[in-house]
Amino acid sequence: MGETAILTTFGATLFALLNPLGMLPVFMGYTEGLGPGVQRWLALFVALTVLGLILVFLLAGTSIIDFFGITLDSFRLAGGILLLSIGIRIVTAEPGKAAKDLVAMTELGAVAEAKSVYRRIVVPFAMPLLVGPGVIANLILHAGQARAIKSDTLLIGMVLVSVGICALTFVILLAGRLLRRLLGDVGLSIMTRVLGLLVASIGMQFVVTGVTNVIVQSIAPQVLKLH
Template structure:
C-alpha cells in the first residue's frame, strides 16, 4: 500500500472540500436554528458529501474508459482545474450563496432540519463542498489505485474518504465554537493556505501528466533508433 499516495489524497481532498472555507456559509444558514437542528444539518450535509464522493470514487474509472480518456490526459486536465480553483481560493473568489432560511414552525427538530436541508443542500453540499475539483481529484486517485491493482491502496483511499467526511461533520458540528476561537480573520487565513496547497497539487498533477506523455511518446522513437 502506497502510504504517500494516501496521505497526498487525504491532504488534497480536505483542501478541495475546504470545509473551513464553507464553514462560515454553513453558520450563516443555520444561525437562526436551534442547536439540535444545527447538529442534524451538519450530519445531513456530511452524509450527502460522502454519498457523492463514493459515487464518483467507484464510477470514476468506468467514466474514463467510456469516454476514452487516458489517465495522464485526465491528470493534466484535473491539474489545470485544481490550479484555477486554488488561485480562486487564494484570491478569495469563493461562491456566495443566498442565506434565506425557512421560517420556523411547530415541528420536531429532525423535521425542521430536513426542511432547512432541502433548502440549502444546493449549493452547500454541491458545488461548494463537492465541486468539480473534488470530483476530478477522487476520480484521478481511484483510477491510479485501479491501475496499480492494489486492493489495499483502494481500501485505504476509501477509508480516507470516510474519515475526511467525518471531519467535515465534526467541523460543521463545532462551527460556532471554532468561529469564536479563530475568528473570521483566522478562518480566512486558513482558507487561503488551503487554496495555495490546492494550486501546488494542481501544478504537480500537470507536471506528472506531461512528463509521462513525453516519456511515452519518446520511448518508441528511442527504440527505433536502437
Template sequence: MNKVIISNFAASLFALLNPLGLVPIFISYTARENLVVKRWLALFVSLTALVLLMIFLFTGSSLLTFFGISIDSFRIAGGMILFVIGLGIINGNHKKSSQNMVSEEQNSDFREAQLVYSKIVIPLAMPLLVGPGSIANVILYASEAKADNNNTLFVGLMATIVVICFLIFVILLAGRWLQKLLGDVGLNILSRILGLLVASMGIQFVITGLSNTILNSIAPQILKIR
C-alpha cells in the same frame, strides 16, 4: 508507498473540500435554527459529501474508459482545474451566500432539518463542498489504484474519504466555536493557505501528466531507432 499516496490523497482532498472555508457559509444558512437542527444539518451535509465522493471513487475511472480519456489527459485537466480553484480560494472568490433560511412549522427538529436541508443541499453540499476539484482528485487516485490492481490502496482511499467526511461533520458542528476561537480573519487565513496547497497540487498534477505523456510518446520512437 501506499501510506505516502494515502497521506497525499487525504491532504489534497481535505484542502479541496475546504470545510473550514465552508463554516461561515454553513453558519449563515443555519442562523435561525436551534442547536439540534444544526446537528442534523451537519450530519446531512457530511453524509451527502460521503455518498458523492464514494460514487466518483467507484465509477470515475469507468467514466474515463467509456469516453476514451487517458489518465494522463485527465490528470492534466484536473490539475488545471485545481490550480484555478486554488487561485480562487486564495483571492477569496469562492462563492458565499448570506441568505438566511426561513423556518417552516416545526413538527420536529428532524423534520425541520429535512426541510432546511432540501433548500441548502445545492449549493452547500455541491458544488461548494464537493466540487470539480475534489471530484477530479478522487477520480485520479481511484484510477491509479485500479491501474495497479492495488486493492489495499483502494480500501485505504475509501477509509480516507470516510475519515475526512467525519471531520467535516465535526468541523461543522464546531463551527461557531471555531469562528469565536479563530475569528473571521483566522478562518480566512486558513482558507487561503488551503488554497495555496490546492494550487500547488494542481501544478504538480499538470507536470506529472505532461511528463508521462511526453515519455509515452518518445519511448516508442527510441525503441524503434534501437
C-alpha cells in the same frame, strides 16, 4: 511513491478541496436562528451526502472516463489545470459573505425541520460548493492511480480516508460557532488561503506529472525504433 504517501496526499487534497473551514460562513448563514438540535441533524445530513458523492466518484469515476475513451494522463492534465485555477481563486478571492436565505421557523421537530432546511440547501452547499469539480477530478485521478498499480488495499484505504474526512467535515460544521469564536474571521480567512495554496500546488504537480508521462510515452517508441 509508496501507498502510505499516496493516502496521505489523497487525504490532504480531499480535505483541502472540500474546504469545510472555508464553507463555515455559508453553513452558519443557513443555520443562523435554528436550534442546536436542528443544526446537528443538518450537519449530519450534509456530511452523509458528501460521503455518498465521494464514494460514487471514487469507485465509479474511472469507469466513467474509460467509457468516454479519456486517457488518465489527459484527465490528469485537465484536472491539474482545474485544481490550479481553483487554488488560485481560493487564495485570491475576497472572503465570502454568509448566505442569508433562511428557512422560516416552524413548530416541526428537530429532524423534520433539519430535513426541510436540507432540501433547500443540499444544492448548492453539498454540491458543488463542497463536492465540486476539483474534488471529482481528484477522486478519479487517485482511484485511477490505485487501479494502475493494482492495489485493492490502496483503494480500500482511500474509502476509509474518505469516511474519516467526512467525519471531520461533520465535526467542523457541528462546531462552527465554536471554531469561529476561536479563530475569528481573520483566522478562518488565513486557513482558507493556506488550503488554497495547497490545492494550487497539487494541481501543478498533476500537470507536471501528466506532461512528463505524455512526453515519455511519445519519445519511448521513437527511441525503440532507433535501436
